[in-house]
Amino acid sequence: MIFDDLWARRAELWIDDHVRVMIPALADLRRTKRFAARPKDLADLRLLDVLIAERES
Numbered sequence: 001m002i003f004d005d006l007w008a009r010r011a012e013l014w015i016d017d018h019v020r021v022m023i024p025a026l027a028d029l030r031r032t033k034r035f036a037a038r039p040k041d042l043a044d045l046r047l048l049d050v051l052i053a054e055r056e057s
Contacts, residue, residue, distance in 0.1 A: 001031065026052050 009025040024032065030048045033041040 001028070026055070 006024055006028050007022075009028055010022045011025060013021045013023055015021060023029070026048060030045060030052065033044050033048065
């Protein structure tokens with residue numbers, strides 16, 4: 001993965017009026033979790049798959 005590509009697809013999340021957080025696009029986050037393959041990442045993959053499926057329907 002190339003950082004510039006990931007950054008271009010990022011999502012912006014406002015926590016409140018003064019705190020903005022940049023997060024990876026869901027597909028990119030899923031890819032990084034799959035690559036890491038730690039037990040907690042594999043558990044996150046199941047949740048991400050549900051979230052992605054809900055957004056696509």
